Amino acid sequence: MQEFLQQLINGVVWGSAYALIALGYTMVYGILRLINFAHGDVYMMGAYVAYFIGLALGASATHTLMGGALILAGAMAGSAVLGFCIERFIYRPLSSAPRLTLLIAAIGVSLFLEYFAQLQFGSEPRLFPQFLRQETVFQMGRVTLSNQQALVVIVSILLGLGLQYIVHLTSIGRAMRAVSFDREAAALMGISVNTVVSFTFVLGSALAAAAAVLISLNNPQILPFMGIQPGLKAFVAAVLGGIGNVWGAIAGGLLMGIAETMVVGYGQSSWRDGIVFAILIVVLLVKPTGLFGSPVTDRA
Amino acid sequence: MNLRQTLALLCVAASLLLAPGCAKKSNEPVVGVYLALTGKQADFGITTRQGVELAAEEINSRQGINGKKLKFVFEDDRGDPAEARTAVSKLIDQEGAVAILGDVASKNSIAAGQVCQQREIPMISPSSTNPRVTQDRPYVFRVCFIDPFQGYVMAKFAADNLKVHTAAVLWDNSQDYSVGLAKVFLQEFPKMGGKIVAQVNYQSDDQDFSSQLTKIRAANPDVIYVPGYYSEVALIARKARELGIKVPLLGGDGWTSPTLVQRSGGALYGSYMSDHYSAESEKPAVKQFVEAFKAKFHTEPNSLAALGYDATWILADAMKRAGDFKPKDIRDQIAATRDYPGVTGNITINSQRNAVKSAVVLKIGKDRPEYFTTIDPPK
Structure with a gap:
């Protein structure tokens, strides 16, 4: 039982990060009907931005909470700028091209970012700044939760709530929902579609960077190719939950994280990806729009 | 043209x-x-x-x-x-x-x-x-x-020098090296009177090892044999300490890296690895x-x-x-x-084109691995 609870904690921590990345996929899909394959690499760049901020702050500053907040905010801002540029200079000029062109461009951006990072930062794993010294904050029998793990979950919840607030209670959020619902009609109603699309990329990229900082704090090694696996898994999570749906992305991310942990914990690490994708296939067979997916409601 | x-x-x-x-x-x-x-x-x-x-x-x-x-x-x-x-x-x-x-x-x-x-x-x-x-x-x-010897060295070291009774084995299933060492350890350690209490694996690209280590923690081993490569081993060691696993980790020459101690942030202090030579000789x-x-x-x-x-x-x-x-x-x-x-x-060079030599065991110190003992090939 204790082992199961611990595995559940591990799964929720990892799943929260998936959820944060999946949100970016799902929002961009909701607005543009584009699967942004470069999203995992925006996540990776977020980790590197955080790394260099940590380096600039110096070892002593990175051990403070203030340093941590600075690193997190800086990484989110850096990735947001990157996401903005990718949309503005690559996807937008292609917006009237066939959808396939956009998809290929996304794969191109993804490869570009990966190899740019390898060239620029080197391919050896870098040690991520430890701005929060690891401590156990909760212990019950042998079930433990460290402050770093707790931080992943807490920050994820806060960012999730923040996103809900933006999407449902602000005018830009209303515009996002309108564009997602019917792009042409929204444009006719005077909504600046371009601004909405830019904003969506900024938001999604910032969330990916937050996930990168939280995960790298927990597993402090960063690599140019670190975005591929989480990116793919988060994409699956978004599809699983119903792509285009915010709650679906969160649920899908958590489900993926828990499923992966349980497969490794009670099975074999080699089965992990197989079983996770089997779940995806079964869900899509039974409910082709994903768990929460429906063609009209609550798209953002 | x-x-x-x-x-x-x-x-x-x-x-x-x-x-x-x-x-x-x-x-x-x-x-x-x-x-x-x-x-x-x-x-x-x-x-x-x-x-x-x-x-x-x-x-x-x-x-x-x-x-x-x-x-x-x-x-x-x-x-x-x-x-x-x-x-x-x-x-x-x-x-x-x-x-x-x-x-x-x-x-x-x-x-x-x-x-x-x-x-x-x-x-x-x-x-x-x-x-x-x-x-x-x-x-x-x-x-x-070769690995059969290196795996034997750590099994013998665990049984004879550390005198431990139970071991968990955690290996990288996507590396021939790691699979080979784990296999030998799994064979040899029980022969020397030890008991294997958990067998878990991971993949080279993994970034999180908490579920593997949670499984190992539940089995309560005296030592954990982790014959992987240094970058993952460093993360595994950190995560193990986070989960409250205090037993030493054992490993092979895949741990050899000038950055091992720094990467693991002290989590490998007091662990042991088999290696080919010691610079302190x-x-x-x-x-x-x-x-x-x-x-x-x-x-x-x-x-x-x-x-x-x-x-x-x-x-x-x-x-x-x-x-x-x-x-x-x-x-x-x-x-x-x-x-x-x-x-x-x-x-x-023997007829199988391999070198036959003794191995050394190093103990991970504060800032680098230090010579601990030498183990000769079985007669």
Whole structure:
């Protein structure tokens, strides 16, 4: 039982990060009907931005909470700028091209970012700044939760709530929902579609960077190719939950994280990806729009 | 066709004609070296290259071999088996290499060794320990011991020196090296009276090991054998301590990296690893090597650097005895190596083309691994 609870904690921590990345996929899909394959690499760049901020702050500053907040905010801002540029200079000029062109461009951006990072930062794993010294904050029998793990979950919840607030209670959020619902009609109603699309990329990229900082704090090694696996898994999570749906992305991310942990914990690490994708296939067979997916409601 | 196109075409044609010509013109015999110089195994490749470079410098400053200086050409395989094959093909075809040195990770050496065997160019791996590297490949050799011995060393160390009764094994299922060591440990430790209480694995690209370690924690082992490579081992060690697992970790030469202690952030303090040699040895050959290495690279040579150095010298020694640079003759002389006094011990190449040597056990200290004991091959 204790082992199961611990595995559940591990799964929720990892799943929260998936959820944060999946949100970016799902929002961009909701607005543009584009699967942004470069999203995992925006996540990776977020980790590197955080790394260099940590380096600039110096070892002593990175051990403070203030340093941590600075690193997190800086990484989110850096990735947001990157996401903005990718949309503005690559996807937008292609917006009237066939959808396939956009998809290929996304794969191109993804490869570009990966190899740019390898060239620029080197391919050896870098040690991520430890701005929060690891401590156990909760212990019950042998079930433990460290402050770093707790931080992943807490920050994820806060960012999730923040996103809900933006999407449902602000005018830009209303515009996002309108564009997602019917792009042409929204444009006719005077909504600046371009601004909405830019904003969506900024938001999604910032969330990916937050996930990168939280995960790298927990597993402090960063690599140019670190975005591929989480990116793919988060994409699956978004599809699983119903792509285009915010709650679906969160649920899908958590489900993926828990499923992966349980497969490794009670099975074999080699089965992990197989079983996770089997779940995806079964869900899509039974409910082709994903768990929460429906063609009209609550798209953002 | 306008002028620019014509020029471009001429350039391409010229480069095609010249490229193979250039390689053959050099009259220095070429030794091709392929290593993981970038990527997750970069520490392996870089330290090995330093050992090779030191030996190369010594060889060439002493009038070379048979009156000729050797030319060493390095290729990066990025720690990828497919790249390793390409690198070796390139070294043989374009550089005209008469012998090949490399790599550290067994997976890469197995892939590239196949190419060397097909082309009948002798290859020496300095430090790949998986048995399959040299199996059924008369042209492939190594100057280190093999996994069955290395796995035996840690099983024996756990049972006889640490006197522990239970062990968990956590290995990298996507690396031949790690699977090989885990298999031997799983066989040997129970024979010595120990009990295996958990068997768990991971994949090289994994970033999170909490579920594997949670499983291991539930089994309450006295030690955990983690025969993986340094970058994952560092993360595993950190995560283990986070989950409150306090027992020592045991590992193999895959832990060898100047950055291991820093990466693991102290989590490996008091753990043990098997290795090929210790720089603290009092043997004159070792002392001389360590001094020369420190003078050149300003750092202490680890076992991979020492094996790179030994592999290079053994190749040079075989070339000298062969009297020429024909790949077939070099191969025969490498096979005939007996009692070569290397820095990693006396090296005799056996009929399976492996070196038979004793292993050392190092204990991870505050800032580096320190010599703990020596374990000899079973009689």
